[in-house]
Amino acid sequence: MPELPEVETVARGLQRQIAGRRILSITLGKTDFIDNPEEIEKELPGRAIRSVVRYGKFLLLRLTPKENAGETERESALLVHLGMTGMLRPQPAGEPHAKHTHVVALLDDGRELRYIDARRFGRMAYLAGESLQEELRRFGADPLEAGLEEFTARIRGKRARIKALLLDQQVLRGVGNIYADESLWKARIHPKRLGARLRKEQVKELYRALQGILERAIVMRGSSIADFLDAEGQPGEYQRHHRAYGREGKPCFRCKTRIKRVIVAGRSSYFCPLCQKAPRSGRSQGRETRNQGQGHLKKR
DNA sequence: CTCGATCCCTGGACGC
DNA sequence: TGCGTCCAGGGATCGA
Numbered sequence: 561m562p563e564l565p566e567v568e569t570v571a572r573g574l575q576r577q578i579a580g581r582r583i584l585s586i587t588l589g590k591t592d593f594i595d596n597p598e599e600i601e602k603e604l605p606g607r608a609i610r611s612v613v614r615y616g617k618f619l620l621l622r623l624t625p626k627e628n629a630g631e632t633e634r635e636s637a638l639l640v641h642l643g644m645t646g647m648l649r650p651q652p653a654g655e656p657h658a659k660h661t662h663v664v665a666l667l668d669d670g671r672e673l674r675y676i677d678a679r680r681f682g683r684m685a686y687l688a689g690e691s692l693q694e695e696l697r698r699f700g701a702d703p704l705e706a707g708l709e710e711f712t713a714r715i716r717g718k719r720a721r722i723k724a725l726l727l728d729q730q731v732l733r734g735v736g737n738i739y740a741d742e743s744l745w746k747a748r749i750h751p752k753r754l755g756a757r758l759r760k761e762q763v764k765e766l767y768r769a770l771q772g773i774l775e776r777a778i779v780m781r782g783s784s785i786a787d788f789l790d791a792e793g794q795p796g797e798y799q800r801h802h803r804a805y806g807r808e809g810k811p812c813f814r815c816k817t818r819i820k821r822v823i824v825a826g827r828s829s830y831f832c833p834l835c836q837k838a839p840r841s842g843r844s845q846g847r848e849t850r851n852q853g854q855g856h857l858k859k860r
Numbered sequence: 861c862t863c864g865a866t867c868c869c870t871g872g873a874c875g876c
Numbered sequence: 877t878g879c880g881t882c883c884a885g886g887g888a889t890c891g892a
Binding site for chain 2: 592593643644645660677678679680681718719720721724825826
Binding site: 561617641643644679681682683727729736737826827828 | 886
């Protein structure tokens with residue numbers, strides 16, 4: 561499932577492979593995940609791909625203006641969200657199309673940029689000018705660009721559970737379920753803790769954990785757990801370093817306690833029940849701790 | 861404001 | 877082998 565490190569990996573691969581190429585034509589398959597398919601068919605042919613960058617979990621293919629369009633140069637881009645199973649990669653035009661290939665852009669060097677997405681949980685949109693800026697403004701800070709001050713303000717300024725905040729793209733853009741759980745594990749914070757009730761020191765630990773994990777995951781070209789492949793068709797390696805995500809019942813790397821799984825913010829959340837202390841029970845924070853009195857805390 | 865529930869979609873795992 | 881069922885999850889939406 562492409563999150564920030566996976567999308568960054570794809571963006572870098574595409575930048576290397578297709579930046580500068582001109583789009584000659586567009587062929588669409590199923591379009592129910594595309595905001596404006598007819599505009600894509602009309603606007604993309606003739607434009608070159610100026611650069612490919614990541615924006616949160618989106619790929620932003622920045623485009624040149626149409627050649628003869630005398631209009632004032634408006635920023636234009638193709639936004640691509642890979643959802644759960646989306647893949648975007650250039651392939652020789654002669655190669656057969658994989659199943660679930662829904663968008664094909666013929667490039668000026670004989671290759672095709674193909675969007676393949678079995679579940680179509682992704683999203684694609686052509687946007688320009690103010691509507692592009694408006695769309696980008698909807699999202700929160702990039703976790704790798706935000707300073708500690710901003711991060712702290714965003715986390716402590718809300719009363720939602722920390723897991724929900726990490727997943728909320730309007731708070732931070734790019735974090736998904738895997739890296740949320742991994743960073744909470746590293747910072748020893750229970751996913752049900754309220755953001756507003758974290759101590760400053762804990763927020764700082766979370767900030768450092770999140771940045772460190774994202775950076776390391778980018779170096780390893782992301783996590784391939786289901787079927788993530790980068791722009792070159794290669795899997796990532798970071799799944800070998802997961803400490804919490806997907807490890808239900810397995811021993812915690814710190815204390816050997818079995819990793820537990822609970823649903824928080826509607827998503828599976830993996831955590832160590834010993835290292836990541838649950839919030840005091842109460843209607844506001846969930847009741848996982850109902851029977852964990854002070855009794856056995858210092859059991860020795 | 862925040863919550864959970866529901867829907868979208870398909871492939872893979874699992875049970876019989 | 878071949879069904880049926882459940883689950884995964886990012887994001888939108890809706891009602892509580």
